[in-house]
Amino acid sequence: MPQTLAQKILQNQCAEAVGEAGSIARCRVSLVLANDITAPLAIKSFEAMGARAVFHKERVALVCDHFTPNKDIDSAEQVKAVREFARRMGVVHYYEGGDVGVEHALLPELGLVGPGDVVVGADSHTCTYGGLGAFATGMGSTDIAAAMALGETWFKVPPTIRVQIDGTPGAYVGGKDYILRIIGEIGVAGALYKALEFGGAAVEALTVEGRMTMANMAIEAGGKVGLFEADARTLAYAAAAGRTGDAALAPDPGAAYERTVRLDVTGMEPQVACPHLPENVRPVSEVRGVAVHQSVIGSCTNGRIEDLREAAAVLRGRRVARGVRLIVLPATPRIWRQALAEGLLEIFMDAGAVVGPPTCGPCLGGHMGILASGERTIATTNRNFKGRMGSLESEVYLSGPAVAAASAVVGAIASPADL
Amino acid sequence: MQYTGTAHAVGANIDTDAIIPARFLVTTDEAQLGANCMEGLEAGWVARVRPGDIMVAGPNFGCGSSREHAPIAIKGAGIPVVVAHSFARIFYRNGFNMGLVLIEVGDGYAQLGDGSRIEVDTDAGVVRNLDTGAEVRCQPVPPFMQQILDAGGLVGYVGQRLAGEAR
Numbered sequence: 001m002p003q004t005l006a007q008k009i010l011q012n013q014c015a016e017a018v019g020e021a022g023s024i025a026r027c028r029v030s031l032v033l034a035n036d037i038t039a040p041l042a043i044k045s046f047e048a049m050g051a052r053a054v055f056h057k058e059r060v061a062l063v064c065d066h067f068t069p070n071k072d073i074d075s076a077e078q079v080k081a082v083r084e085f086a087r088r089m090g091v092v093h094y095y096e097g098g099d100v101g102v103e104h105a106l107l108p109e110l111g112l113v114g115p116g117d118v119v120v121g122a123d124s125h126t127c128t129y130g131g132l133g134a135f136a137t138g139m140g141s142t143d144i145a146a147a148m149a150l151g152e153t154w155f156k157v158p159p160t161i162r163v164q165i166d167g168t169p170g171a172y173v174g175g176k177d178y179i180l181r182i183i184g185e186i187g188v189a190g191a192l193y194k195a196l197e198f199g200g201a202a203v204e205a206l207t208v209e210g211r212m213t214m215a216n217m218a219i220e221a222g223g224k225v226g227l228f229e230a231d232a233r234t235l236a237y238a239a240a241a242g243r244t245g246d247a248a249l250a251p252d253p254g255a256a257y258e259r260t261v262r263l264d265v266t267g268m269e270p271q272v273a274c275p276h277l278p279e280n281v282r283p284v285s286e287v288r289g290v291a292v293h294q295s296v297i298g299s300c301t302n303g304r305i306e307d308l309r310e311a312a313a314v315l316r317g318r319r320v321a322r323g324v325r326l327i328v329l330p331a332t333p334r335i336w337r338q339a340l341a342e343g344l345l346e347i348f349m350d351a352g353a354v355v356g357p358p359t360c361g362p363c364l365g366g367h368m369g370i371l372a373s374g375e376r377t378i379a380t381t382n383r384n385f386k387g388r389m390g391s392l393e394s395e396v397y398l399s400g401p402a403v404a405a406a407s408a409v410v411g412a413i414a415s416p417a418d419l
Numbered sequence: 420m421q422y423t424g425t426a427h428a429v430g431a432n433i434d435t436d437a438i439i440p441a442r443f444l445v446t447t448d449e450a451q452l453g454a455n456c457m458e459g460l461e462a463g464w465v466a467r468v469r470p471g472d473i474m475v476a477g478p479n480f481g482c483g484s485s486r487e488h489a490p491i492a493i494k495g496a497g498i499p500v501v502v503a504h505s506f507a508r509i510f511y512r513n514g515f516n517m518g519l520v521l522i523e524v525g526d527g528y529a530q531l532g533d534g535s536r537i538e539v540d541t542d543a544g545v546v547r548n549l550d551t552g553a554e555v556r557c558q559p560v561p562p563f564m565q566q567i568l569d570a571g572g573l574v575g576y577v578g579q580r581l582a583g584e585a586r
Contacts, residue, residue, distance in 0.1 A: 074445030140487035140513035
């Protein structure tokens with residue numbers, strides 16, 4: 001039976017034959033992940049299961065990135081519990097403080113995830129690693145506790161929607177714009193319980209970072225995974241991250257797809273998702289001029305070095321509008337350092353930005369960028385649900401880094417072409 | 420199992436930030452989370468709920484984050500069952516793992532209006548609106564998930580397996 005990428009990767013880690021969409025597959029897991037919000041519950045469940053040890057000390061990652069540096073006593077207590085569990089279990093990949101980054105940027109950079117892996121994480125954006133050819137998906141804490149104890153989990157094999165993206169886009173358009181456009185077309189439940197498999201010339205031309213940005217938001221269409229082939233670019237990325245033994249991976253010709261969605265991005269403008277759902281997508285020219293109080297550049301979606309370069313190219317020699325807060329959070333310590341070495345941080349500071357540490361803080365309304373009632377932000381993050389970043393009477397617009405940077409300069413939603 | 424209670428209708432695409440906003444995620448305590456259930460939809464929402472009441476939702480209930488705090492908050496508010504058009508995938512799995520009963524009824528959810536008396540019969544596979552007499556069929560629980568439910572949820576299922584392997 002010709003297999004989709006989803007079936008093929010699951011087969012890599014399953015002892016039995018992976019069946020058709022809808023059948024159950026029990027698979028080994030390559031890596032299990034939790035963060036400072038979800039790990040405390042996972043630890044509780046792990047102990048309630050009577051588990052005494054994690055299945056593999058190097059295949060569990062605990063990344064305290066959401067409320068860190070800790071915003072209050074309760075969050076500090078949560079991290080303390082995770083830290084002590086990691087120590088007790090001998091978990092090798094525990095990150096907090098100077099070595100912590102936003103989990104979905106950090107783990108690929110460290111070479112902990114790659115082509116053919118099956119990764120489960122107690123964080124919905126675990127699907128990011130599909131950009132590297134991994135079957136990676138978010139689950140709850142108790143599922144993660146089970147995977148930490150058993151080293152395996154179960155999946156319903158998802159039907160696959162093939163997303164074929166071709167054409168050459170206009171300036172300032174990247175992976176974020178492609179995925180926003182797709183979510184706009186299929187809707188926030190358009191891929192419910194399904195795999196999204198991305199391909200086509202426009203996708204092949206993307207960097208691995210750009211593909212991870214797209215895979216990251218598969219969940220915003222309800223998708224279980226967002227998958228890309230592991231091609232020469234992927235293998236080069238994996239090798240640079242210190243991995244060995246990875247192989248190219250592609251779907252079989254003639255694999256059964258539920259349907260195919262085609263997108264020609266020729267001449268496409270940057271895209272913006274309007275409140276309060278990621279499917280409310282419009283070209284930037286249709287929302288130009290909407291006043292913003294804050295702009296956030298960072299997160300597991302767009303906090304990587306190429307995102308910072310894109311923002312810096314727009315901000316170079318310019319100033320953030322008076323009364324607007326621009327918050328820039330490089331996603332990992334390595335990205336932070338590289339942005340420093342390349343002079344990007346200086347450009348941000350000269351423009352009047354707040355440059356902060358790697359943290360998920362503002363994206364989920366945790367800390368470092370909470371909105372008051374009546375305030376509006378544009379952000380490179382992945383969700384614009386009502387109240388996501390603070391007050392129920394605030395608004396979040398989503399865009400790529402270039403539009404977020406240009407909007408900070410104008411004080412209203414703008415394309416870099418408007419400057 | 421049978422459940423009877425008053426329906427609280429909450430609409431389509433209810434996300435996990437609406438069910439339990441991030442600012443409340445500094446605890447794993449069911450009572451504390453329950454006290455803030457649906458705080459991201461409407462301040463003070465939980466005050467209208469009596470123990471045993473039933474939540475009724477449109478498509479894609481529980482979309483968004485993987486936070487297991489969301490089904491815990493619903494249970495903590497005293498709601499044992501959610502009937503929806505459809506559930507987001509991670510939330511669906513979390514619900515079963517936490518012992519929150521989730522019933523998918525497709526378009527039939529529209530028959531279960533806010534404030535109606537609702538009866539859910541999981542064995543017969545039917546949800547009834549006791550006020551109007553409308554009957555809505557519900558999806559059967561997949562066999563593998565029934566195994567997990569039979570073990571008392573995922574904690575019990577894994578506990579059994581670990582105990583078996585230790586023998």
